Amino acid sequence: MEQRNKTRVPDFLLMEVTEDPELCSLLFNLFLSMYLVTVLGNLLIILAVSSDSQLHTPMYFFLSNMSINDICLSTTTIPKMLLNIQSQNQSITYTGCLTQIFFVLVFASLESCLLAVMAYDRYVAICHPLRYTLIMNSHLCGLLILLSLFILIVDALLHSLMLLQLTFCTDLEISLFFCEVVQVIKLACSDTLINNILKYLATSVFGGIPVCGIIFSYTQIMSSVLRMPSVGSKYKAFSTCGSHLSVVSLFSGTGFGVYISSALTSSSRNTAVLSMMYTVVPQMMNPFIYSLRNRNMKGALRKLIIRTPSLLFVNNMGPRNKTGVSEFLLMEVTEDPELQPLFFILFLSIYLVTILGNLLIVLAVISEPHLHTPMYFFLYNLSLTDIGFSTTTIPKMLVNIQAQNQSITYTGCLTQIYFVLVFASLESFLLAVMAYDRYVAICHPLRYTVIMNSRLCLFLILLSPFISIVDALLHSLMVLQLTFCTNLEIPLFFCEVVQVIKLACSDTLINNILIYLATSIFGGIPVCGVIFSYTQIVSSVLRMPSAGGKYKAFSTCGSHLSVVSLFYGAGLGVYISSALTNSSRKTAVASVIYTVVPQMMNPFIYSLRNRDMKGALRKLRDMYVSGPVSGNMPKMT
Structure with missing residues (x-):
């Protein structure tokens, strides 16, 4: 019982990004560049949607919210990792670790929910085009965003409060580059049965429901498109889903890669690298996918670049x-x-x-x-x-x-x-x-x-x-x-x-x-x-x-x-x-x-x-x- 400490938990130790000091500067610049690209790319998406009235539709409203979420998810993990590389100190305080766990849970789960909501939006647009504006009204869009955020905050708060009940012993090394709830639970020397049950239930509900929603939406979309008589209509319908499908594949693929790696390999470093990719790469690539594959977004970004000087100084308000x-x-x-x-x-x-x-x-x-x-x-x-x-x-x-x-x-x-x-x-x-x-x-x-x-x-x-x-x-x-x-x-x-x-x-x-x-x-x-x-x-x-x-x-x-x-x-x-x-x-x-x-x-x-x-x-x-x-x-x- 002497090892148990409910009141003064020492710092946790995160995994080193590299054990080679000569590579520290290279990796610092790499992750800093990825973070800046992520923030800048998603900010451009947000500004493009905000400034172009043609993009004030449910699809782009959800996209702008996903861009905000991508910025937040990246900010939850990368800055701390950069600080650790720079200071060559892998420690993170107990409070800081719980805070990071809370926000990773919120933003990672919210990303999954947003992708499901966007899939439902495409389902209504393709399968019920005449009723689209009636179904996807502004009140429903706002409700979907706020309800998802509220539920996920409650879920993350519940996980964080449950972690507060755990006691920890001498082994405080987390085998990832950031704090993650499963890894922290593994370090506890008290009973973690309730925590594990809660984690499996939350994963099943908040992971399973969005996945089922996406599968259902695209099953209905596929069925509806295949019944269309002309090839042009089929191509147009599929083209509106191309960007979203790419983003879903990237996000789900990296998440699945983390699961496979942790199940099939004993190398904690491989799992850590894939986990970092899961919280960095999709968020960095999403703006590129939507700007390169979406004609409306490319047009809005072009207008934004042309109009930036006048927008910044608010000199041309007439139109x-x-x-x-x-x-x-x-x-x-x-x-x-x-x-x-x-x-x-x-x-x-x-x-x-x-x-x-x-x-x-x-x-x-x-x-x-x-x-x-x-x-x-x-x-x-x-x-x-x-x-x-x-x-x-x-x-x-x-x-x-x-x-x-x-x-x-x-x-x-x-x-x-x-x-x-x-x-x-x-x-x-x-x-x-x-x-x-x-x-x-x-x-x-x-x-x-x-x-x-x-x-x-x-x-x-x-x-x-x-x-x-x-x-x-x-x-x-x-x-x-x-x-x-x-x-x-x-x-x-x-x-x-x-x-x-x-x-x-x-x-x-x-x-x-x-x-x-x-x-x-x-x-x-x-x-x-x-x-x-x-x-x-x-x-x-x-x-x-x-x-x-x-x-x-x-x-x-x-x-x-x-x-x-x-x-x-x-x-x-x-x-x-x-x-x-x-x-x-x-x-x-x-x-x-x-x-x-x-x-x-x-x-x-x-x-x-x-x-x-x-x-x-x-x-x-x-x-x-x-x-x-x-x-x-x-x-x-």
Whole structure:
């Protein structure tokens, strides 16, 4: 019983990608290239479907969801593998392993369900063409996606909770390049009967039903096509299924290869390689299959490439604005003319304080070599984000107060939506990254410089805006497809995507589904990251023997915790205000607080609560008197 440990499970060890150090760089570049191709290819599919109205059909709606799923499945496994290759450290924490298992289960099962749903879509299109639009309506499409996702999340959560009940002994080596539920169950030294029964049942249900659905659909399609009189009709019917059949064959074939390999060979490395192919190759190849074999997709991609400059800068909106909408009306800050100068001075002061405060943080980090560490590098980027976020909303508000004109052009509104989404998402991601930095510093102090190296810091900083920009661009392109009627009054002081969608008189189901998915993923992941980091930090600090050590550890997190509480507290205030009150003005006030107050207060929080930052600002003041500050970006040491 001494080996059993239910509370403190050590790290697991994943299989090395290669035992030859000379091949590490080659394999790192190979998998990095595959990951970038996967993400870029699937993003192009998503953008093509979003931007081309001819592709707003159930078939391409499911395809865009599969592309999102492919990006997520690849992101669940490849980045961790790249990190392990780079650091030559194959360990993964117990929590990290369970998290990876959860997401692998969700996205792998969802891929199977999406392929079955797409097969059913082709069955209805070919076997019941006259009733296609009636059967495959937008409500059914949305229901199929949301229901599949909900069921699979519950299934993955159940597996993860069951794993929490297991105890582990000394053998913690997983014979794969990523954590997988069956392999982890094999390492347990407690009774795993219930886990195995649950796994077989889940595989039978969530693996068997999609496979049966695909077989049924194509059996019916084959039967229907063979009854067609002309060869041309048969060819046309089969051609609409060609891409989907290729994707199904690739996904099922690699999955079957993993099963055969594990059954017929004793080589764990062969099984590991095939398992990695199962989670990488189909996701990378799917965009190529659909773009090379599908005429409509090739046309949409061609249009997307031609229209990219105008779409990115939103300069050519005329043809996209189907109802001739030229401007929206924002809510007045105040209806009392005598109070307008007061509010103008108030918001101008807030804006200037925000800019000045965050610029001081930026200059302090740049000018003080002592602050060239990951923590302050992330703070530097947070300050730049705060400046961008405030500049997106406050100047337009000041112009409207001064001009006593609440209008904003259609182009200006979409531009504001885009940048609000970018900077709000980026702020959330940066707070999560900073929480992870504090987690590593407190829970793994001896490995801090190895883990939080300059490459990882730069990767996290580049990945965060990349995800935020793609998400914002996707929402903006979807808003471009909407038509608007006579009611063009936005009940906020700035343009916000949810409020603009509410004004549309065309179908907004896809927009709303996209918002819920994006909020769940790009809002939920950073929040979960912050919660996980601080759970581990609190657990680690409470085990420290001395009160001084506890105080020192908590003091390094004080500023970040205050910023996190302010940002998410303001966001929660907006949500509660919109849910509990019918007053649009109260919601508008809460929204403007969310986009103004945290950005203004962050520099004060970090300068008042942080001794190093106070010292750097003091030196900056002295340097200002003696000479200019060098404007180089901070480098981590």
